[in-house]
Structure formats: structure tokens, C-alpha cells
Amino acid sequence: MADERQDTQVAEKEIIAPGYTFGTVTDQIATVVLTKRTPMFWFMGFGVGIVLLLTLLLAVGLLFAKGVGIWGLRTPVMWGFAITNFVWWIGIGHAGTLISAILLLLNQSWRNSINRFAEAMTLFAVACAGMFPLLHLGRPWLFYWLFPYPNTMGVQPNFRSPLVWDVFAVSTYATVSALFWFVGLMPDLATLRDRTHNRFARFAYGALALGWRGSAKHWSIYETASLLLAGLATPLVLSVHTVVSFDFTIAIVPGWHSTFFPPYFVAGAIYSGFAMVLALAIPLRAVYGLEGLITARHLENAAKVMLATGLIVGYAYMMETFNGWYTTNVYEHAAIWHRMFGPYHVAYWSLISCNILAPQALWFKKVRTKPVLLFISSMVVLTGMWLERYVIIVSSLAQDFLPSSWSIFQATKWDWLTYAGTIGLFLFLFFLFIRLLPMISIFEVRTLLPEAKVEEGVGD
């Protein structure tokens, strides 16, 4: 037992760089928020976010005025970019919940220094995702018709439809992620309240911290609450992308109607989510000098998760092709054939290169320990995962059962601007978050320090 304890201590020491104390950890993370000097990087990132956000407002304003016809949606491809972006964004969110919930239950303490911003990423990605199905409604201002409520029309949603399941799954996911995030923030908001010298900031952080005072009685309930929330969020996160995949599998469209979509989608979601975690962590740690807290080991672990989920995704592509052949169904044959050699073959082969071939570089430790290479590979994966959803949605819809109804999807500039606009919304929210709230969970990093261990046998 004693040896085991020492082993874990050694392992935990490596998670963050040596030399940190409770005080320096607290100050380093809190200073990013409490300082008056904001780095140029922040203004640049925030500026790009605002410009793209304004683009989104323009694109959505025009959409409200003219309708979904400004996008490239024409029969039979009525889902196009909107649902592609929805699935892409919501998939990205999954890594945050995986890190905060599943890795907590598995006692992976290295998650402690990346869970906060990964959860923020989840929230903002879900916000971007949630917009697309609503904007895609045609009459977005009537979105509340999706919920069952007593109304004068005397009609109700059809609970046998996966689209209604999706409403419940995504709204539950957004709510639970926000709650989990806020509970995690409470002790750190109290730290900021106690550290700041600005009266307004003290009032604001104090109000948000709800009077948290670090009482041992509270901590014991708090620990129970975190475990319970993690236990609830774990099946939830697996269910959300499963329900998203039901939007496709419950339909009979060739290329969609298949039972392996749920695990395939969940793996893809975690794959793209970890890519986004790396894409955010690598510049942040460099700019804010957080290499001691988000260490090479964090990046390497994230890269390993990416490699593992990437291999699952690769397996899913093979099974998809195999099943298309094995079903002996001519429509399924044709759907796979069209994907590989039809009008969307460029997108298909690009996604295979981005998602299967390129990530094989992550087998090499040299690649996993070079932040620049990791950043590039995460961008490649994010692009590949977007293309994957695009190919699944658009190529299946464009060429379904009747050749007479086939038609090729052409994205318009408004499709692209709306998509870029949500990236702007994400950047805008994320940069606000790193300026106003601690991007690393301070109290959880304190528990990783060697001095946090209670030594037994002293003074007994």
C-alpha cells in the first residue's frame, strides 16, 4: 500500500511542473484575470471574434428577412451546411464533458488543469450548435413550437420523432454543462473575490461565488455533488451524440440507415473535441506562460486520446463501406459508390486523408511532444471531421433512390458566412471567458501539489 501511494505521488508530481506552491498557483492563474494589462494576443483573438460575430449578425439578419433560400438548400438537399455545422459543433463540445466528467470518475488527475476551459469550450460549442437547427427552421421565431406546451392550436410534438428527442437531448446537455461548469467555478470565484482590489470586481465575483467560504462542511458536500454530477453527465454525453446520430439512422435514406452510427458518432465527437482542446490549449499556454500547469504531458495525453478515437473513426469508415457492400441493397451500394467516386469524391477522400492518414503521425512521440505539430494536426482533424459530416449529410441526400430527383448541393456565400460567423461567436465568448474567469481550475490544481498531501503520523 505504502509503495502504491508513493508511486501515485511521483506520477502526480509530473502532472505540473515542480516548484509551484499554493500561493504561486493561485496568483499565476488569478493574475490573468485580475491584471490591468491585457496581452496583445487577447485583443487580436477577441477582435477576430467580434468581426466574425458581426458577420453572423449580418447573415442571420438577412436569413430572417429572406428565409432559408439564401443558403444553398434546394430539393433534395434540405439539410446542407446547417445540420453539418450543428453536428460538428456539438461533437466538439463532447470532449469538455468527457474531460470534466468521465476522467473525474476514472480518477485521472491530470484533467484538473484542463477541465475548466474544456468545459467552457463545451458550453460555447453547444451555443453555436444550438443555433443551427433553429435558424434552419424557416420560421426561427416559432422555435418554441418544438416544446410540448398547452397551446390554442391544440397540437403537440410527435414524441416518436428523433428531431423531438434531439430538442430534449441538446437542451438537457446545455443545461447540465452550464450547471457543472458553474459548480466548478464557485470556489475559484471566491478566490477572485478575495484577491481583487477593484470594488466592482469584488462585488461581482462575490455575488457569483454565492458566499463560498471554503468550509470543510461545504467541501464534503461539494465533493459528493461533483461526483454525482460527473456520474450524471457521463451517460448524458454518450446519449447526446447517440441521439444526434438517430436524426440520421431512424430515417431510411441510403447511407444513413445503419445501427453503427451511435458509437461511430460518439467516437468522432470525442475525436474532434480533443482536437479543439489542443487547438485552444497550445496558444493559451504559450501566451500566458502556463507551460508549468498545462505541461507536455497534458498535450501528449490529449494527443493519445485523439489517436485512439481517430482509429475508432477509421474503423467506422471501413465498416461503413463494408456494410454498404454486404447489405446487397442496391441503394446502399450506390450511396457508398457515390461518396467515393461521385460528385463529392474530393470531399470524401479529403476527409479520409484528414481523419485517418494524417493522425497516424501521432504514433510518434516526437510529434506528440511538439506543440506546433500538434496544433497543425488538430486543425487537420477539425477540418476532416467537418468534411465527414458534410459528406454523410449532403452526399446521401443529393443522390437518394430516384435518379430523376437527384441534384447537387452548391453552398452559397451565406452558408460560408454563417458558418464563419459561429466560429466568431465561439471566439468572442471564449476570449471573454479567459479575460473574466480563471481558465484553469485553481482549487483542483492546488490538490495536485505535493504539499497538499496530509502526512500521517505527524503530531499524533
Added chain:
Amino acid sequence: MNKPAYGLMAEFESPTELVVAARAAREKGYRKLDAYTPFPIEELTDALHLHHNKLPLIVLLGGLLGGFTGFMLQYYITVIYFPINIAGRPLDSWPAYIIITFELTILFAAISTVLGLLALCGLPMHYHPVFNVPRFALASRNRFFLCIEARDPLFDLAKTSEFLETLKPKEVSEVAS
């Protein structure tokens, strides 16, 4: 200043010192104790005998209520309020209800976790006497505090203060209420 003190607060520099002090205070017979730390310390939870709380029960009830709400909402709407024949399926097509039942179970359970946490902790709270100790702001940074409250039957300003001094704290201060 005429008001009686809320208690006495001793400040320690490491979690080990605090846990040792908390055990000593329990042993001495003090029961109305609380400790204030910058992060959760499992040994402290043991030392102060804090392991049982009602949160799991609250969450279980919340989850059950959510599951019941989710299922009955769908049953009521599809069978009683708005029966409509869709592709010849039975009105009570319960397998289709599983997902929303599950989602609402999780939603209600998660909301009850957070509300239960706040309720059991008595938060939000706009004022608490411990914040009157000037150095208490460090409880959210790198200091560890043990507070013996005045409502403890054994509490006596002079004697308790003397006892706390024997634990070799960095400082003992009176907590104004």
C-alpha cells in the same frame, strides 16, 4: 464590540497541521468546529466526522421525479391529450419514449444536485462572521483555518484560546459576529 464573539479562529500553514489540530480539538471534546481550506481535504472530512450528507438521496428523488415526469408527459400527450395515428403505430409506443424519459431523469437529477448542494450548504449567503477575520481572505489561497464556534458548550474565550495556542498555529484571532 459588545456582541459576543462568533468563535475563535486559528490559522495554519499546511494541511497536515490543520488536520492534526482538528483531530486534537475533537479529542478535547469540541464539537462545533469548522475548518476553512482552499481545496477539499479528505483527511479533514474524516477528522471532523463529516462523511454523511443527504445529497445522494435528494439527487435520487430528483432523478425519479424527472423520469416519471418525462414518461408521463409523453404518455399523457400521445395517448390522452393528442392521440394521433402515425403510421399505424400504437398510441402508447413506449420504446419511443425512452430517450426523453432518460434526458429528463438526468436533467432533474442534475438540477436537484445543484439546488441540493446550495441548500445543504446554506448558500447563497450574503454575510458570514468568519469574513471579519482580516487574514481570512487567505483561506481561498494558501492558508488553513480552524474555527471553534462560541455555541460549543465547552467554549470559553480564554481557555479555548489557550488550547488553540498549544496547537502551534500561526495566529489565533477572535471572530467578531
